[in-house]
Amino acid sequence: MHALLSALRLLGSSYSAWLLTIPGLALGMLGGAIPGVSSALILAIVLPATLWMNLLSSLIFMTAIYTGAAFGVAIPAILMGVPGSPAAVATSFDGYPMTQRGEHNIALGLALAASTLGHMGAYLILFFGIGVISHAVLRLGPLEMLLLMLWGLTLIAALRGRYVSRSLVSGLIGVLIATIGLSPRDVIRGTFNLPQLLDGVPVVPAMIGLFAASELFNLAGTSYLVARSDLRTVNVREMAKGIRMALRHPVVILRGLVIGATVGGLPGVGAAVCNLVSYAETRRGDKHPESFGKGNPKGVIAAEAGNASSEAGSMATLLALGIPGGASSAVMLAALSLHNVTSGPQFLDASKDIVYAIILNNLAQGAIMLVLGIGLIGLMANVIRIPVRVLIPLILVLATFGSYGLSGDMAGPLTMVVFGFLGWFMQRHEYSVPACVVGLILGGKVEVNLLQTYQISGGGQLSYFAGRPIALVLLVLLLTSLFGKPLMRWRRRRLAPAATAATTS
Amino acid sequence: MTAAASPAPDKAAEDSTTPSAKRLRRRPLLAMLGGAGTAAGLAARRARAASWPNQPITLVVTTKAGGGFDHMARNLAPALSHQLGVPVNVLDKPGGAMLLGTEYFLGLPHDGNTLLVSGPSPYWYFDINKFHANFRLKDFDILNVQWTDKSAVFVPKHGRFQSFHAIIDAIKAHPGKVSCGVVRDSGEFFNSGILIESLKLPRSAIRLVTYEASAPLRTALAGNQLDYAIISAEASLGMLGLITPVAVFDNVPMPALHNAPAVSSVLKTYGVTVDFVPSSMRALVTYADLKAKHPDQYARLHDAYRKVLHDPAFIATAKKQGIGTDWLGEAKSLAEIEAAYAVFNRHKSLLMAQ
Numbered sequence: 001m002h003a004l005l006s007a008l009r010l011l012g013s014s015y016s017a018w019l020l021t022i023p024g025l026a027l028g029m030l031g032g033a034i035p036g037v038s039s040a041l042i043l044a045i046v047l048p049a050t051l052w053m054n055l056l057s058s059l060i061f062m063t064a065i066y067t068g069a070a071f072g073v074a075i076p077a078i079l080m081g082v083p084g085s086p087a088a089v090a091t092s093f094d095g096y097p098m099t100q101r102g103e104h105n106i107a108l109g110l111a112l113a114a115s116t117l118g119h120m121g122a123y124l125i126l127f128f129g130i131g132v133i134s135h136a137v138l139r140l141g142p143l144e145m146l147l148l149m150l151w152g153l154t155l156i157a158a159l160r161g162r163y164v165s166r167s168l169v170s171g172l173i174g175v176l177i178a179t180i181g182l183s184p185r186d187v188i189r190g191t192f193n194l195p196q197l198l199d200g201v202p203v204v205p206a207m208i209g210l211f212a213a214s215e216l217f218n219l220a221g222t223s224y225l226v227a228r229s230d231l232r233t234v235n236v237r238e239m240a241k242g243i244r245m246a247l248r249h250p251v252v253i254l255r256g257l258v259i260g261a262t263v264g265g266l267p268g269v270g271a272a273v274c275n276l277v278s279y280a281e282t283r284r285g286d287k288h289p290e291s292f293g294k295g296n297p298k299g300v301i302a303a304e305a306g307n308a309s310s311e312a313g314s315m316a317t318l319l320a321l322g323i324p325g326g327a328s329s330a331v332m333l334a335a336l337s338l339h340n341v342t343s344g345p346q347f348l349d350a351s352k353d354i355v356y357a358i359i360l361n362n363l364a365q366g367a368i369m370l371v372l373g374i375g376l377i378g379l380m381a382n383v384i385r386i387p388v389r390v391l392i393p394l395i396l397v398l399a400t401f402g403s404y405g406l407s408g409d410m411a412g413p414l415t416m417v418v419f420g421f422l423g424w425f426m427q428r429h430e431y432s433v434p435a436c437v438v439g440l441i442l443g444g445k446v447e448v449n450l451l452q453t454y455q456i457s458g459g460g461q462l463s464y465f466a467g468r469p470i471a472l473v474l475l476v477l478l479l480t481s482l483f484g485k486p487l488m489r490w491r492r493r494r495l496a497p498a499a500t501a502a503t504t505s
Numbered sequence: 506m507t508a509a510a511s512p513a514p515d516k517a518a519e520d521s522t523t524p525s526a527k528r529l530r531r532r533p534l535l536a537m538l539g540g541a542g543t544a545a546g547l548a549a550r551r552a553r554a555a556s557w558p559n560q561p562i563t564l565v566v567t568t569k570a571g572g573g574f575d576h577m578a579r580n581l582a583p584a585l586s587h588q589l590g591v592p593v594n595v596l597d598k599p600g601g602a603m604l605l606g607t608e609y610f611l612g613l614p615h616d617g618n619t620l621l622v623s624g625p626s627p628y629w630y631f632d633i634n635k636f637h638a639n640f641r642l643k644d645f646d647i648l649n650v651q652w653t654d655k656s657a658v659f660v661p662k663h664g665r666f667q668s669f670h671a672i673i674d675a676i677k678a679h680p681g682k683v684s685c686g687v688v689r690d691s692g693e694f695f696n697s698g699i700l701i702e703s704l705k706l707p708r709s710a711i712r713l714v715t716y717e718a719s720a721p722l723r724t725a726l727a728g729n730q731l732d733y734a735i736i737s738a739e740a741s742l743g744m745l746g747l748i749t750p751v752a753v754f755d756n757v758p759m760p761a762l763h764n765a766p767a768v769s770s771v772l773k774t775y776g777v778t779v780d781f782v783p784s785s786m787r788a789l790v791t792y793a794d795l796k797a798k799h800p801d802q803y804a805r806l807h808d809a810y811r812k813v814l815h816d817p818a819f820i821a822t823a824k825k826q827g828i829g830t831d832w833l834g835e836a837k838s839l840a841e842i843e844a845a846y847a848v849f850n851r852h853k854s855l856l857m858a859q
Contacts, residue, residue: 137724137728138724138727138728138729139728140728141725141728141730142714142725142730182601182602184689184715184717185715186635186689186690186715186857188636193637195600195601195604195605195608195636195638196600196601196605198600198601198602198604198605198636199600199601266721266724267718267720267721267724317724321724321727321744321747322743322744323720323723323724323727323744324720330720334576337826337827340825340826342742342743343743344743344744344745344746344747345744345745345746345747346743346745346746347743408597408598448717451715452714452715452716455684455712455713455714455715456684456712456714456730456731457712458681458682458684458712
C-alpha cells in the first residue's frame with residue numbers, strides 16, 4: 001500500500017514520464033507497422049537516448065514503444081496480409097480476409113480494442129500479482145513448453161485451404177526449413193557449407209518473403225486491395241463498431257490475456273507463440289471452427305489479445321526475476337544497467353514504487369493508445385485507396401529495407417527473395433503459406449524443448465512425466481483438442497443406430 | 506575504400522591492348538591520367554601514414570548488440586577515441602558462434618583502421634575445430650584479453666542440494682539421477698564434462714541438459730527444473746535471491762558470490778586435481794601482420810589502448826558497469842589462450858559429444 005502511494009507520487013510529480021508516453025506509443029505503432037522493423041530494433045535505437053532520462057522515464061518510454069509496436073504489427077497483417085513480425089501471424093489469418101471483404105475498418109477496430117484490452121488486462125494481473133505471475137512462469141519446464149508449442153503446431157492442420165494433405169505438407173516444409181543450421185544437439189544440418197546458415201534461416205525475413213510475395217503476386221492481377229469501390233472507404237464509425245464488437249467477446253480476450261501474461265514471459269517464447277496458441281485455442285473452443293481463416297472477427301481478437309498481453313508477461317519476468325523474455329526486454333535490461341540497476345528479486349523488493357509506477361502508467365497507456373490508435377489506423381487504412389500497382393513496389397521496398405535492417409547485410413533481403421518465390425509457388429498450387437510459417441516459427445522451438453525434455457528425464461523415463469501435474473493437464477487438454485470432437489462424433493454415431501433400433505423394436 | 510585509387514592504371518593498360526584507332530588515340534591520355542592518379546594515391550597514402558589515424562576507427566563485435574562483448578566495445582569506444590583523436594565506431598556482426606564476424610574482420614584491409622572485439626576462447630576454438638573456420642589463432646594479434654568471465658556452480662534456492670559436496674556425493678551414489686544445465690558450445694559445457702571425467706564417472710552419470718543461451722538456463726534453474734547448473738557468474742548476480750552459488754571456478758572465493766568455495770578446493774577433498782577451461786574471454790584483437798606492415802599504426806594503437814586501461818577514471822566507470830579492465834598485454838594474453846586451448850585439446854572428445 002505504501003509502495004502504491006509512493007508510485008502515485010512518483011507518477012504525479014514526474015511530468016517528463018507522461019510527456020514521453022505519447023511519442024513512445026506513436027513511435028512504436030509506426031515502427032511496428034513497417035514489416036521487418038521489430039520493437040527490439042526501435043528500442044535498441046532509442047537506448048542511448050535513455051541515458052539522459054531518469055530510470056522511471058526511460059522505462060516508461062521503452063514500455064510505451066513496446067506497447068505501440070505490439071499493436072502496430074497488426075496493421076499490415078490486416079490491411080495487406082503481411083504480418084510485420086511473428087507476433088502478428090495469427091492476426092493476418094482472419095484480419096486479411098476481412099479486409100478483402102471490405103471490412104478493414106471493423107478488423108482494425110477489433111485489433112485495436114483487443115490489443116488495448118489485452119494489454120491493460122494483463123498489466124492489471126501484474127498489478128495484483130507480479131510475484132505470482134513471474135513464479136508461475138518458473139513452473140513451466142521443457143516438457144510443459146513442448147506441449148504448449150505442439151498445441152500451436154496443431155494449427156497447421158487447421159490452416160488448410162482446399163486440401164488437408166497439402167497443408168500438412170506445407171507445415172512439414174516449414175518445420176524442415178526450421179531444422180537448417182546448428183541443431184540443438186550441435187549437428188550442422190543442411191547449411192551447404194554456408195557459414196551464414198549456421199544460425200539457421202533468419203525467420204522474420206523468410207516470413208515476410210513468404211507472406212508478402214505470395215500475397216503480392218496474387219494481387220498483381222487486381223487493381224485495388226478491396227474489390228468493391230463502394231467499400232473502399234475509411235470510416236471511423238465502422239472502426240468504433242469493431243471496437244464494440246470486440247467488447248462482446250470478453251472470454252476470447254480473457255483467454256488471450258491469460259495465455260499472453262504467462263506464456264509471454266518465457267524466454268525465447270514470447271509473443272510469437274502466444275498469438276498462435278491463443279488463436280488455436282479460440283478456434284478449437286468455437287462452435288464453427290471452419291469459419292476461422294475466412295474472416296472470423298474472433299480470430300483477430302484472439303490473436304491480438306494474445307500478443308498484446310505478452311508484454312506484461314515479459315515485464316513480469318524482467319522486473320521480478322531479472323530474466324529477459326525476448327530481444328525487446330533484453331534491450332530494456334541494458335537500459336536498466338545503464339542506470340546501474342540490476343533487475344531481479346532484489347530490485348522488486350527495493351523498488352516496488354518504480355515497478356508499480358510502470359504498471360500504472362501502462363494501464364494508462366492502454367487508454368492513450370485507444371485514442372492515438374484510432375488516429376493512426378484512420379491514416380493507415382488509406383492504404384486500401386492506393387492502386388495495387390503503386391502499393392506493391394512500395395511494400396517490396398519497405399520489406400527489403402526491413403530485412404536488411406534485421407540482418408545487417410544482404411543475407412536478409414536475399415532470404416526474403418528466395419522465400420518470396422517459395423511463397424508464390426506454394427500459393428499458386430494451393431499449399432497453405434500460413435501453415436508453412438507456423439512450422440517455421442515453432443519447428444526449432446519444438447525441437448529444443450523435445451531434446452531438453454529427453455535430457456532432463458534421463459532419456460525419457462516415465463517417472464519424470466508422472467511428477468509433473470501441469471504437463472499432464474496440458475497433455476489431456478491437447479489430446480481433447482485433437483481427438484475430442486471426432487471421438488464424440490464417433491460415439492454419437494455408434495449410439496444413434498442403437499437408439500433407433502431400440503425405438504423401432 | 507582506400508584501395509579504390511590503385512586499380513585505375515591497370516584497367517587503362519588492359520583496355521589499350523585492343524587494336525582500335527579510337528583506343529590508340531586515347532591511350533597516352535589515359536596513361537597520363539593513370540600515372541597521375543597513382544602518384545596522387547601514393548602521396549596521399551604517405552601523408553596518411555604520417556598522421557595516422559585520420560579517419561574513424563571501427564570496432565567489429567562478433568555478437569549481437571546488448572551482450573557482454575558489445576557492452577565492452579561500446580564502453581571502450583569513447584575512451585579509445587579520446588586517446589586517438591578520431592571517432593571510434595562499433596559495428597555488430599553476429600552469427601555462427603562468432604565465426605561470421607571474425608571472418609568478416611579478416612576480409613577487410615589489414616590496417617589499424619579496424620579492430621576486433623571477439624572471444625578467442627572458447628568461441629574461436631569451436632569455430633576452428635568444429636565449424637571449419639577459415640582462420641587460425643596465428644592470423645591474429647591479440648592486443649589484450651580484457652575481460653574473462655568467472656563461472657560458478659549454482660543451485661536453485663529450494664533445490665535438492667545446497668552444497669557442491671552434496672551434488673558430487675549424489676552423482677556418485679545415484680548415477681544418472683542428477684540433472685545439470687549448461688549452455689551448449691561454452692566453456693561451462695566443457696567444464697561439466699571435465700568434472701564428471703575427473704570423478705572417474707561415465708558421462709551418463711549426470712543428466713546433462715543443454716540450453717541455447719544463458720537466460721533460459723537461469724530461468725529453468727530458478728524454477729527448480731534442474732538440480733544444478735554451471736553458468737557465467739557476473740550475469741547471474743541479479744538472480745541471487747532465486748539461485749545460490751555453491752562453488753566457483755576460480756582460485757579464490759568471491760565475496761559477491763556468498764564466498765562460495767573454489768571448485769578445485771572441494772575436489773581436493775575427493776583426491777582429485779584437474780584443470781578446467783576458463784569461461785568466456787573477451788579480447789581486443791588486430792591483424793597478425795599489422796605489426797610488420799604498419800609498425801607505426803600498431804605502436805599508436807597499442808599505446809592508446811594501454812593508456813585507456815591504466816586510466817583510473819575509466820577503470821572506475823567500467824567496474825561500476827561490471828565490465829572487466831584487465832591488462833595482460835600481448836604475450837600473457839596469448840599464453841592464457843594457448844593454455845586454454847591445451848585444456849580443450851586434452852578433452853577434445855567432448856567437442857562432438859553434445
